[in-house]
Amino acid sequence: MSSLEGKRILVTGAGSGIGRAAARMFAERGAELVLVGRRLDALKETLPNALCVSLDHSIDEAVEAFASQCPELDGMFLNAGQFMKGSVESSPIATFDQMMAANLRGPWLMCHHLCPKLKAGASVVFTGSNIGLRAIHDSAAYSISKAGVHMLTKVLALEWAPRKIRCNAIALGPIHTAMVDARLKSSKDRKADLARLSKVNPLKRLGLEVEVAALAAHLLGDESVWTTGCVIPVDGGADAVY
Ligand SMILES: NC(=O)c1ccc[n+]([C@@H]2O[C@H](COP(=O)([O-])OP(=O)(O)OC[C@H]3O[C@@H](n4cnc5c(N)ncnc54)[C@H](OP(=O)(O)O)[C@@H]3O)[C@@H](O)[C@H]2O)c1
Numbered sequence: 345m346s347s348l349e350g351k352r353i354l355v356t357g358a359g360s361g362i363g364r365a366a367a368r369m370f371a372e373r374g375a376e377l378v379l380v381g382r383r384l385d386a387l388k389e390t391l392p393n394a395l396c397v398s399l400d401h402s403i404d405e406a407v408e409a410f411a412s413q414c415p416e417l418d419g420m421f422l423n424a425g426q427f428m429k430g431s432v433e434s435s436p437i438a439t440f441d442q443m444m445a446a447n448l449r450g451p452w453l454m455c456h457h458l459c460p461k462l463k464a465g466a467s468v469v470f471t472g473s474n475i476g477l478r479a480i481h482d483s484a485a486y487s488i489s490k491a492g493v494h495m496l497t498k499v500l501a502l503e504w505a506p507r508k509i510r511c512n513a514i515a516l517g518p519i520h521t522a523m524v525d526a527r528l529k530s531s532k533d534r535k536a537d538l539a540r541l542s543k544v545n546p547l548k549r550l551g552l553e554v555e556v557a558a559l560a561a562h563l564l565g566d567e568s569v570w571t572t573g574c575v576i577p578v579d580g581g582a583d584a585v586y
Pocket residue numbers: 356357358359360361362363380381382383386399400401402423424425426427445446450471472473474515516517518519520521522523524
């Protein structure tokens with residue numbers, strides 16, 4: 345189990361789902377947390393004693409102002425994101441813009457402005473998606489934004505290597521969070537759709553939030569110091585077989 349003792353780690357999207365599970369796990373492993381999301385009450389509910397910051401990570405001036413006051417960091421789990429469905433043909437440009445803002449512009453701005461706050465040897469973990477690795481129907485703008493996150497990971501692994509700052513991404517498969525509930529909202533048979541989602545990988549189940557959090561903890565910890573520039577599928581084997 346990776347210890348995060350003595351590390352200060354920032355988590356975005358920490359008010360729900362994977363980010364909340366990760367923040368709690370990192371705290372249990374000894375980290376001091378900085379929690380970011382748009383809903384302060386949700387962040388406080390995750391960890392009442394953490395530094396909680398209400399911030400939309402896609403707003404340049406807001407991220408810049410936050411960065412000027414943020415303490416030095418040993419790591420970041422840049423996990424916040426949103427999902428909207430639609431094909432290239434069916435999606436209005438607003439969908440494309442929103443997916444890019446929430447999923448790619450946000451992490452870009454966090455890295456751009458917080459770069460000076462990262463200590464030498466820090467580690468940054470991004471939440472990508474396994475549908476940013478392979479195309480599926482009806483998720484075009486989301487998938488493209490997550491593919492951008494995967495390349496951002498690799499570019500930063502190169503740019504920040506001289507400071508020994510590592511960057512890796514976790515390309516998740518489906519996990520039953522608020523995001524999946526929202527995705528299935530208009531479903532005619534929600535139960536059947538959930539069952540279908542859980543069968544698209546060889547292990548034949550949805551993932552758990554803590555299974556992603558545990559890998560993020562490993563990548564943020566010192567046991568993984570030679571791992572950088574990786575995009576790691578965590579999807580029950582789906583990426584390997586489809
Ligand atoms: N669940 C899945 O099946 C799945 C699969 C692949 C990848 N992912 C990725 O996993 C990450 C976490 O998602 P989740 O499943 O845990 O869903 P979730 O519960 O909806 O979490 C998303 C979080 O992102 C935050 N967020 C959204 N837009 C933001 C913005 N503009 N600025 C700051 N924070 C923002 C939300 O908080 P506020 O609303 O309070 O801002 C929320 O806490 C996302 O990047 C998602 O794309 C999820």
